[in-house]
Amino acid sequence: MSQTETNVASSETLGFQAEVKQLLHLMIHSLYSNKEIFLRELVSNASDACDKLRFEAIDNPELFQGDSDLRIRVEYDKEQRTVTVSDNGIGMSREEAVANLGTIARSGTKEFFSQLTGDKQKDAQLIGQFGVGFYSSFIVAQKVSVLSRRAGAPETEAILWESDGQGEFSVTTVEKADRGTSVTLYLRDGEDDFLDGWRLRETLRRYSDHISLPIQMLKEEWDSEKSQQVKTTEWETVNQANALWTRAKGDITDEQYKEFYKHVAHDYDDPLAWTHNRVEGRSEYTQLLFVPRHAPFDMWDRDAKRGVKLYVKRVFIMDDAEQLLPGYLRFVRGVIDSADLPLNVSREILQESRDVKAIREGSAKRVLSLLEDMAENKAEDYTLFWEQFGQVIKEGVGEDAANKDRIAKLLRFASTSADGAVQSVSLADYVSRMKEGQDKIYYVSADSHAAAANSPHLEIFRKKGLEVLLMSDRVDEWMLSFLREFDGKQLASIAKGGLDLDKLADEEEKKHQAEVAENFKPLVERLKTSLGERVKEVRVTGRLVDSPACVVVDENELSPHLQRMLQAAGQQAPDVKPILEINPDHALVSRVKDAPDADFDEWSLLLLDQAMLAEGASLKDPASFVKRMNKLLLGQSA
Ligand SMILES: Nc1ncnc2c1ncn2[C@@H]1O[C@H](COP(=O)(O)OP(=O)(O)OP(=O)(O)O)[C@@H](O)[C@H]1O
Secondary structure: OOOOOOOOOOOEEEEEHHHHHHHHHHHHOHHHHHHHHHHHHHHHHHHHHHHHHHHHHHOOHHHHHOOOOOOOOEEEEOOOOEEEEEEEEOOOHHHHHHHHOOOOOOOOOOHHHEEEEEHHHHHHHHHHHOOHEEEEEHHHEEEEEEEOOOOOHHHHHHHEEOOOOOOEEEEEEEOOOOOOEEEEEEOOOOHHHHHHHHHHHHHHHHHHOOOOOEEEEEEEEEEEEOEEEEEEEEEEEEEOOHHHHOOOOHHHHHHHHHHHHHHHHOOOOOOOEEEEEOOOOOOEOOOOOEEEEEEEEOOOOOOOOOEEEEEEEOOOEEEEHHEEEEHOOOOOOEEEEOOOOOOOOOOOHHOHHHHHHHHHHHHHHHHHHHHHHHHHHOHHHHHHHHHHHHHHHHHHHHOOHHHHHHHHOOOOEEOOOOOOOOOOOOOOHHHOOOOOOOOEEEEOOOHHHHHHHHHHHHHHHHOOOOOOEEEEOHHHHHHHHOEEEEEEEEEOOOOOOOOOOOOOOOOOHHHHHHHHHOHHHHHHHHHHHHHHHHHOOOEEOOOOOOOOOOEOOOOOOOOOHHHHHHHOOOOOOOOOOOOEEEEEOHHHHHHHHOOHHHHHHHHHHHHHHHHHHHOOOOOOOOOHHHHHHHHHHHOOOO
16 A cells, blocks of 8 residues: 555544435445445446546646556455455545545435335335445445545645444545555455455456456466465456447347446446447447436436436546436436547537537437337336336427427326226327227326326216326326327317217217206306306206216316416416306206205305315315305205
């Protein structure tokens, strides 16, 4: 080790942030069965550190200080019982070490901690999704020391970070001859199998072969006198050491793709699917894009990092290059390596570049093809995908006009023809089941699946055996404003406008409807007068079977559900007066029809209020509603 002198005066002991303590504890106890992942994580960090240096050195070549052969080294020491992973990458300053190795400053942290259950297996999976990282060292180490010098900092300003993972860590200013970071693990009792050149090499090849930098270990030779392998002083490279995405597809195994994904996505789980292509022509680039198995914790966080890693001619440029994919594909992870962009490309340039536009369009198309293929050939995977990312894909309908039709085919919905809240019905499925004479795709939207599935508006559709899509995701109403039709069929809300089911009604029904409309005219007029400004209109409907009344709005007006959403979001929403529709065949309506004048206002308000409740609205004056209902239940007259 090149540490020569410890300046005690500059040493301080700090406590880990509470979340780190919790994470460390969980990690040690839940991930033990997969303990060798610490090596993958440390190598992954070392590789990122070298990438960062190479990028900073584009503008500031002095940072290399004559040593631009970036590499990662793994050593072990049987006497000391240590394993060390070192790199000559960017290194860390004192502040960086304290911040990076003492806190978790990542979006999604709150969500992660709120989802922990205490069940080891479930939590282990959550930790994996959250990101394991440096702290996984403590699964096998009783003490970890990190010696690091930031590129460009003087020799005397290196730091030594040490911790036993119990709650505190110390940082001391020390000397270090070369830049970069060296992480040493003092193994716990019983972890001696990592003190073995063969075991380490095997683990590195399995987990880290895709790393584009050389990972070196000291060569070992058989010593016949000692009858064991002994280390020489010569370094040898133990991985393939070229960027995985530049290799030919046929030379890459599924395992290698999966391990590469874990490195770029900081995920612990395998990806669900990937697409790897070299694009030539006007714009030249390679894309290796992955669809994760789980939504990240920060998918709904506006400030969350997103996007893929951008490389230019194999040089790492930036993480989270969100310009390279449209927002509704923000869950996609991977790498795009451009042959055309300048090395000094900035985020601002990315926004305006024509090459970037070509990459974004090309990448979106590739991901859509990947999803289409999954939907068609791997139904189970697609179900999983939709559960995790369906709501985000729906944003694409409004966001990506050029691909709207392709995205519409990928959509899945809950439906009256399927079980429960699972979204499994495609628009094409729906169209294939449409009844003769049916020319619209019907849907109902509400605040929750239960409210949609029990909507009174569904009654006539159930009776006629017509399928209705049930929408209850927040994004649905917004999406529907862009999705007016599919396959030439209009999408129609069953809670809006007059229902035009005439084509589907038989002669007898039509006759019945005409008769009742005439018969109920006086009641309709009475209700109108009684309810006054509360309603826009009152009319007789054929859409109800079991309910006495329902409320609807006009075709071009905001649905009540959308109105509530806007109001909840603090936005101005126009007050839309509902149209009250009554079921002429319902006993309660007959009761109202025969009600004496003295009671009539009470009855009409009761009808309106309960129709509002069934629709999901909250009443402005619920107490009066209850009083009124009780009174009428007890049969008391005014
Ligand atoms: N070898 C290294 N050289 C320089 N910085 C490092 C090194 N190892 C870790 N770091 C810094 O510490 C931070 C925290 O590392 P850690 O592995 O915990 O998380 P991460 O890599 O950001 O994400 P994940 O937890 O998903 O792996 C890194 O983001 C990096 O800034």
